[in-house]
Amino acid sequence: MTNAFELGQRIAEAGWVLLTGGRASGVMDAASRGAKAAGGLTIGILPTSDRAGMSAAVDIPIITDLGHARNTLNILSSQVVIACGMGAGTASEVALAIKAERSVILLNPGTESAAFFCGLSHRVMTANSPEVAIDLTRKFLDCTNPP
């Protein structure tokens, strides 16, 4: 969570918009709160049919009622994807990001997720701190056009 908060802060300080899954839990919420603490703009792509369960730190809710199918939208609407922590939902997003040819950064991944995803695509990189993740993001943005 500390990492996610700091990541949100640094994303806002870089002048970028933060897009998350929008819910009031875990990494999504921490990153959104970090971005707001630094005066940034936050978007939340919600899986539900209303705002119930939304993070209070989301400025712009996109209400999809698509359940997990909204994970695809999270990826397509992002220029760079940073995975902070790992679980089944995040794994689906990293895989969809590779499929959609987005650049992906795994922040402090476990050995097995790094081995698996870096083996799937050379677009996946790892970072051992939010600061390094931001530096990598800047490099990715410098050399790609927006989707």
Next chain:
Amino acid sequence: MTNAFELGQRIAEAGWVLLTGGRASGVMDAASRGAKAAGGLTIGILPTSDRAGMSAAVDIPIITDLGHARNTLNILSSQVVIACGMGAGTASEVALAIKAERSVILLNPGTESAAFFCGLSHRVMTANSPEVAIDLTRKFLDCTNPP
């Protein structure tokens, strides 16, 4: 188109965020340009898998790759829906808005669309100018919580 541009302007002047289908054509584009002319914030929910065909007046593109299924998101993410002109795509959005219990305003509708949609739901109202549409929107926002 004149109506759509003016509508976008007035939405921005009211301090609201404009959400459209995001494409560089017709009413979506005109309304987005109007909102930008008045210094507003614009969101575009794109049906495509990238920004090709996006209105230059969209600040925040949500890239869905959902085709017409993205119409549902346009409605769910909006607090009030204003239909400006009528065609099959707009008709599907008005119908989905009624289904999702959103308030709907038809701006200068034809006789047949007004008869059909007002017959489907008492949440549908008509307006004969952008100014009236904005007044109605303000009333709807005063008496409903955000979805």
Next chain:
Amino acid sequence: MTNAFELGQRIAEAGWVLLTGGRASGVMDAASRGAKAAGGLTIGILPTSDRAGMSAAVDIPIITDLGHARNTLNILSSQVVIACGMGAGTASEVALAIKAERSVILLNPGTESAAFFCGLSHRVMTANSPEVAIDLTRKFLDCTNPP
């Protein structure tokens, strides 16, 4: 409901597959039961994340968890669309069918829906009995390739 049951029967007797929204209510359920009574095959495109609320007369459930966005799939996966009754959900499907260039038959429509939808597209026809709807369907299938 009587019409919907008979329609399902006749669809099955014609050797066609019946596709509905799959829920255990109203026209969807009646048509599916009719098709099963005549030995047909039935598909149900469910809006939910499991089979709760599914019609017992659905052979093949497609579980989407997409809410109303699944209406688009109902249309795209059908060669001919028959609307039996009218409400906001059905209206969204008829509109999406026109948008997706599917042939649409309105069975015993009200004056206002007939006027509105026939005005939107020449692909929309009306029928005053299930028998006539089936004849029209056969004609549509004869002159179009599957989508």
Next chain:
Amino acid sequence: MTNAFELGQRIAEAGWVLLTGGRASGVMDAASRGAKAAGGLTIGILPTSDRAGMSAAVDIPIITDLGHARNTLNILSSQVVIACGMGAGTASEVALAIKAERSVILLNPGTESAAFFCGLSHRVMTANSPEVAIDLTRKFLDCTNPP
């Protein structure tokens, strides 16, 4: 491909319905052809807006126009998920299957995918032949209700 064809055959012989992504390539096509060779029923959940690119061995096409978001439907509509080969698309489906609490079988997985996915969930098992995959599927079906 040999494995996928045999898997399709055995699924049909067991009396089950085969559901794939429906396209005329790779594992989807081979499994569908295997199932048809054994007289089974095949469903294809297509990412596109028409049948272009569909496997000729698909009996029932569900046309979604959802792009990769249709991967969620593949999973939700399946009682057991068998992954045959590994790439970004398949990885997203395995992850979504874990998220949706479906039972997952990895057929002849690489060391890294087995380590990663078995680490994510105890619902993931591996099989070193189509025959073993079918035995595991039967066990899963015996002890779970359909979704």
